[in-house]
Amino acid sequence: MDTKRIFVLGNGFDLAHYLPTAYVHFMDAMMVVESCEEEKQLGFDDLFQKYISGECSNRDKEFFSKTKELYKTDDLRLSIDTVNDLQEKLINNGWFQHFKHHLTDVDTWIDFENEIESLLVKMCDLFEISFDDKTxxxxxxxxxxxxxxxxxxxxxxxxxxxxxxxxxxxxxxxxxxxxxxxxxxxxxxxxxxxxxxxxxxxxxxxxxxxxxxxxxxxxxxxxxxxxxxxxxxxxxxxxxxxxxxxxxxxxxxxxxxxxxxxxxxxxxxxxxxx
Structure with missing residues (x-):
């Protein structure tokens, strides 16, 4: 009889293997893309420059040190066309523009979902407000x-x-x-x-x-x-x-x-x- 194994990957599996896939990692990388004024490719070290340069906690420094040790991060590059395309999309993305000012309020995916719900509720309340004739x-x-x-x-x-x-x-x-x-x-x-x-x-x-x-x-x-x-x-x-x-x-x-x-x-x- 063949033995079969089932692997159950729980939440946090990616972070446990030093993959920078947290929401805050994504936001930090996209803010680098948005603020890039030069026509150039962006590599892994560019996208996560504050972590690579050590402008972060000791825990984050250790995390990214392991990331670079375990993975071929030098192979990751965003082309100029990709950077330009992302910049245009980020400017027009209301959720990104909102969350980049609320990074200190969120940490886990639950925090992000709660913030999305809170904002939607507030916007729906706003939409129900009637204008007067001078609005x-x-x-x-x-x-x-x-x-x-x-x-x-x-x-x-x-x-x-x-x-x-x-x-x-x-x-x-x-x-x-x-x-x-x-x-x-x-x-x-x-x-x-x-x-x-x-x-x-x-x-x-x-x-x-x-x-x-x-x-x-x-x-x-x-x-x-x-x-x-x-x-x-x-x-x-x-x-x-x-x-x-x-x-x-x-x-x-x-x-x-x-x-x-x-x-x-x-x-x-x-x-x-x-």
């Missing part, structure tokens, strides 16, 4: 915006309505003030999951060949992450950017609407997306 809308007051390389006499005057166009509206700051001590938590959460964002304004010269050097100005809205690149190319005759932030801008596809009024967040659409 969502266009803001039509006119503002003066300084454009670099221009005299004060040619400062550009625009409306908020010029920027918040199409499928975008702005949430009133008073809405967040209602949460008092939780105000920043609500704003940060909605921002992490890209339900609200900051937008900036771009002015671009369009040369008029029949106007003796006079140019018309074309206006476009841009996202926050686009601003730094555009600002570096400011000039008197080329692209011009006014750094005007419009905070708490939301896509109306995430809102319930009745007639001309927005009632509340469309919770189901948000939860399906994330």
């Amino acid at each position: 969502i809308g266009y803001f039509s007051d006119r503002v003066q915006i300084y454009l670099p390389n221009m005299s004060n006499s040619r400062n550009l005057t625009i409306k908020h309505t010029d920027v918040l166009a199409g499928n975008y509206r702005q949430i009133s700051q008073k809405f967040f003030d209602n949460f008092k001590l939780q105000k920043m938590f609500v704003q940060n959460t909605l921002s992490n999951f890209q339900l609200i964002t900051d937008m900036y304004y771009k002015a671009e010269d369009i040369h008029n060949p029949n106007g003796f050097g006079v140019s018309s100005i074309q206006y476009n809205k841009i996202l926050e992450e686009e601003f730094e690149e555009l600002r570096e190319r400011d000039s008197s005759y080329g692209r011009r950017v006014a750094k005007k932030s419009f905070k708490n801008v939301i896509d109306i596809n995430f809102l319930k609407k009745y007639s001309d009024s927005y009632l509340e967040f469309e919770g189901n659409k948000v939860l399906k997306k994330y």
